[in-house]
Amino acid sequence: MPISTARPAPRTAAETHSSEVRRLATLLDTSQALTGTIDLKAGLHRVLEVLGRHHGAVRSSVVMLDDDTGQLRVEASDGLDNGYRVSYQLGEGITGRVVQSGKPIVVPQISREPMFLNRAAKRSELPQQELSFICVPIVLNRKAVGALGVDLRFKADRDYDRTQKFLGVVASMISQAVKVQRLIDGERKRLLDENTHLRQELKERYDFSNLLGTSGPMRQICEQVSQVARTMTTVLIRGESGTGKELIAHAIHYNSLRANKPFVKVSCAALPESLIESELFGYEKGAFTGAQQRKKGRFELAEGGTLFLDEIGDINLATQVKLLRVLQEREYERLGGTETLKTNVRLVTTNKDLEKAIAEGTFREDLYYRMNVFSIFVPPLRERKTDLLLLADHFLESFSRTHSKNIKRISTPAIDMLMSYHWPGNVRELENTLERAVLVCDGHVIHAHHLPPTLQTAEASGTVTRVSLKDAVAAYEKDLIQDALKTTRGNRAKAARLLNATERIINYQVRKYSIDYRRFKN
Ligand SMILES: Nc1ncnc2c1ncn2[C@@H]1O[C@H](COP(=O)(O)OP(=O)(O)OP(=O)(O)O)[C@@H](O)[C@H]1O
Ligand SMILES: [Mg+2]
Numbered sequence: 001m002p003i004s005t006a007r008p009a010p011r012t013a014a015e016t017h018s019s020e021v022r023r024l025a026t027l028l029d030t031s032q033a034l035t036g037t038i039d040l041k042a043g044l045h046r047v048l049e050v051l052g053r054h055h056g057a058v059r060s061s062v063v064m065l066d067d068d069t070g071q072l073r074v075e076a077s078d079g080l081d082n083g084y085r086v087s088y089q090l091g092e093g094i095t096g097r098v099v100q101s102g103k104p105i106v107v108p109q110i111s112r113e114p115m116f117l118n119r120a121a122k123r124s125e126l127p128q129q130e131l132s133f134i135c136v137p138i139v140l141n142r143k144a145v146g147a148l149g150v151d152l153r154f155k156a157d158r159d160y161d162r163t164q165k166f167l168g169v170v171a172s173m174i175s176q177a178v179k180v181q182r183l184i185d186g187e188r189k190r191l192l193d194e195n196t197h198l199r200q201e202l203k204e205r206y207d208f209s210n211l212l213g214t215s216g217p218m219r220q221i222c223e224q225v226s227q228v229a230r231t232m233t234t235v236l237i238r239g240e241s242g243t244g245k246e247l248i249a250h251a252i253h254y255n256s257l258r259a260n261k262p263f264v265k266v267s268c269a270a271l272p273e274s275l276i277e278s279e280l281f282g283y284e285k286g287a288f289t290g291a292q293q294r295k296k297g298r299f300e301l302a303e304g305g306t307l308f309l310d311e312i313g314d315i316n317l318a319t320q321v322k323l324l325r326v327l328q329e330r331e332y333e334r335l336g337g338t339e340t341l342k343t344n345v346r347l348v349t350t351n352k353d354l355e356k357a358i359a360e361g362t363f364r365e366d367l368y369y370r371m372n373v374f375s376i377f378v379p380p381l382r383e384r385k386t387d388l389l390l391l392a393d394h395f396l397e398s399f400s401r402t403h404s405k406n407i408k409r410i411s412t413p414a415i416d417m418l419m420s421y422h423w424p425g426n427v428r429e430l431e432n433t434l435e436r437a438v439l440v441c442d443g444h445v446i447h448a449h450h451l452p453p454t455l456q457t458a459e460a461s462g463t464v465t466r467v468s469l470k471d472a473v474a475a476y477e478k479d480l481i482q483d484a485l486k487t488t489r490g491n492r493a494k495a496a497r498l499l500n501a502t503e504r505i506i507n508y509q510v511r512k513y514s515i516d517y518r519r520f521k522n
Pocket of ligand 1: 210211212213239240241242243244245246247248391427428431
């Protein structure tokens with residue numbers, strides 16, 4: 001709805017030509033200003049400056065409609081002192097009407113326009129000469145979301161129609177930039193929400209209550225986790241495959257003060273030897289063929305949090321030297337880089353048998369001592385049968401839920417089979433066994449025949465070789481002594497007191513059953 005009073009005076013061809021060139025140059029500058037930055041506000045500011053410089057805009061501003069409040073807010077301004085503090089209601093004043101109607105308004109002489117509110121500057125601050133005001137909408141998806149307003153010096157011969165069209169083009173470029181910005185903001189918000197949600201989920205999944213087990217060793221492990229979680233101490237978790245080492249590493253992280261920082265895992269055994277260093281420490285652009293840009297290492301990604309090095313025994317000796325330095329001095333360089341990076345990460349590592357690796361010369365002893373500050377030993381499942389039923393019930397319930405089955409219990413013969421099996425794959429094997437059983441079971445009870453062939457041993461087929469009383473007693477005795485030694489952390493005198501026996505007898509039994517009491521020291 002252009003309100004146009006003055007008729008433009010005819011111009012010379014040269015004048016028209018030079019102003020067209022100026023407009024094209026401005027459009028180019030506008031496009032560069034808007035695409036050259038991801039900060040929309042800064043881009044808008046530059047556009048307004050260009051309008052001031054090349055088109056004699058005395059004042060200019062971009063207002064945007066705030067969807068939540070329904071108010072118009074100044075997003076960027078040029079030549080206005082208090083521009084940022086101004087806001088309009090939709091439909092209020094000329095700017096408000098432009099946004100409401102989605103149509104441009106041209107006021108050739110603002111002194112004659114009663115609708116002109118002039119919120120942005122006090123009368124006294126206004127230049128003494130007459131001004132023209134041109135306001136064009138910023139349209140997104142066919143809806144006005146803001147406006148570009150420009151004050152120009154009044155000139156009776158100005159071609160207002162052309163000027164308004166030109167500003168319309170600038171406004172449509174701004175709307176493209178707004179669109180991109182909103183897409184980016186939307187995506188960022190979505191990612192942030194998703195991240196918060198995932199972190200919460202991880203925290204719940206790996207909080208203490210997921211570490212099931214009521215056996216003595218499991219209770220001790222929980223105690224160790226809570227002791228060490230609050231410290232910066234490097235932790236070494238040992239145990240056979242599938243005993244729950246990774247679960248414990250998670251529990252340490254999510255119960256520490258670093259719970260909101262990253263938990264980064266490196267599977268040392270799965271990474272080729274040539275890659276491990278660059279994975280851990282990152283590299284600079286050009287560090288080697290193929291290093292096209294700088295890459296952050298896992299240490300950098302885990303900053304402030306926990307770095308979990310699974311199967312540390314598999315890393316090569318050269319990397320071990322670098323790792324030792326990080327542990328001692330808490331600093332390192334990226335591959336091909338000279339900048340020394342400080343690191344604040346807690347290391348949690350796992351390994352089955354580091355002592356063997358040291359004996360074989362594949363693992364540095366000094367690094368072993370650095371990592372073995374606090375060690376947690378997870379006994380194999382066959383040595384903590386009390387946990388077995390608890391875990392079996394837990395897996396039964398959770399797989400019944402995920403596979404939408406209504407299985408209530410495990411039959412006694414099936415339980416006997418679970419109890420007599422030696423579980424070389426530990427908890428992971430038990431977990432897989434129960435998932436399989438749930439899948440093949442079509443009733444409410446898991447029966448012996450739902451268990452895999454590996455468990456269908458002598459017991460189920462009735463060909464079990466009966467153990468002699470002597471062997472059974474010996475096995476029980478050995479178990480009792482091992483349990484006591486675990487409780488006393490390998491102290492034989494205390495274990496003897498616990499069992500109401502003498503130290504001499506215990507020493508004799510330890511030798512007889514070849515029990516390695518040193519293993520319980522940590
Ligand atoms: N105490 C436990 N309570 C509940 N689930 C457990 C427990 N211990 C282990 N699990 C489950 O058993 C599976 C194997 O555990 P995890 O991956 O932590 O073992 P691991 O010791 O790291 O094995 P590996 O040495 O083969 O990597 C996981 O699915 C884990 O959730
Ligand atoms: Mg693991």
